Amino acid sequence: MIEFNEVTKSYSVGTHALRGVSMQIEDGEFAFLIGPSGSGKSTIIKLITGELEPTSGTVHVNGYSLDRIRKREIPYLRRTVGVVFQDFRLIETKTVYENVAFAMRAIGAREDEIRDRVPYILELVGLENKSRRHPTELSGGEQQRLAIARALVNNPSTIIADEPTGNLDPAMSLEIMSLLQEINNLGTTMLVVTHDRDLVERFGKRVIAINDGVVVHDGMDGYYRV
């Protein structure tokens, strides 16, 4: 569960990125986070992943209190939150299989666990036949699938997708969103940050709209105004 209570975040340069944001995303929920550039979306993501601390208010993510989390606990928080980026952030020198296995190795998984889990995840995202390819040999949609596989492989309870379709054409975007919905159907909490109004309306999920650091809309109908 993700819970923000009256969260403010100010940067040292004097910018007020968030001003009294409160929201709650329940376990297993699917929500879109939308808003124009500079509205505070990235700050929300960074607060959820422990990259930033709130200036005031409280943030709870999957049982961790981000306002008083200790530095050495942050890696363990991050294991509960998978992140997918617009620019994929894959390691080009590693194969598809190694990119996913790398995420498991990074948290100390055993080799036999990796051998069991990676093929299963690659099958889930439809890349089982491309495990020996390198990211540069994949299409944009496939690269994003790989990024989703990597985010998913450590079985996080939440996935945050930051503009996951930003670099993809409409058909690919729909494909990726469908995949994220499938994953959500398996019980993973999903928070998708996007600019794509068509996708948001098409999927008809909860929409949290933020503008100038304030939540301006929070509704379940896929409709929003900013």
Next chain:
Amino acid sequence: MKVTNLGYLIKEGIRGIFLHGFMSFAAVIVTVACLVIVGGFSSLVYNVNIMVEDLNKTNEIVAIVDASLTDAEARSIGTKINQIDNVFQAEFKTREKALEEFIADHQNDPVFGGVDAATLRHRYVVVLENNELMEDTAAQLSLIPGIAEVKADFEMAAGFITLQNVLHVASIAVIAVLLVVSLLIISNTVKLAMYDRKDEIAIMKMVGATNGFIRLPFVVEGFMLGMIGALISFFMLWAMYNALVNRLAEVDTLKLFNFVPFSELLAPMIATFMAAGLFVGIVGSWTSIRKFMDV
């Protein structure tokens, strides 16, 4: 960290060396260059220091024996001289031997042909352990019954001591500067290698790898690069040193320069190089990676 992961992390560290071949090559070359310069200068200073010490030992005290003493009495004083703490060696010279050396020192000038040895006195040529105590030792010698006069060049001794002290301070300063410069260069090279992999580090952080887990392969890599650099520079310096000593032996017919054999420097040199390689590799990678850990 699980023990089962340790093997993987070490393997990753070694793999990193080959995966980032150019940066590894650059780090090794820079380590070698710095260690060869520091090592070469240190061995030069060590040799010069020994040469100055040897020169200093040629600065002796001459203790003239009272003319009234018999030959046997004069020889018996040697025991008392040797009992003085700072005396390294006391050589008895008869008046005949002293005359012989005096004439030899004056290119066997026939002017001295008629000089009678009886005009000279028996003497002891005393070599000291520490020339800084020359004045004290000379005073102690003059108190020994039967010693009529003590001759010593205190100014020359003081000059040698000053030279040694200056050399000592200058060498420490130069070596310290070279070491700091080397560390900065090597640390920068390691930083570049880290920069090369900042994306990998960011991904590891993102998926929840602990700082220790992220660091270990880099530290293993730094350790391996440091060791490789230390070994290459050690063998290079060994070869260069021997080449220099052999060349000097051919050119320096007067034997002015007396370099110690490299075998004498072998143990401290390899220990220092390994320690420096380890320090530079591990500390360099550990501190450089810190910058990339704040993700």
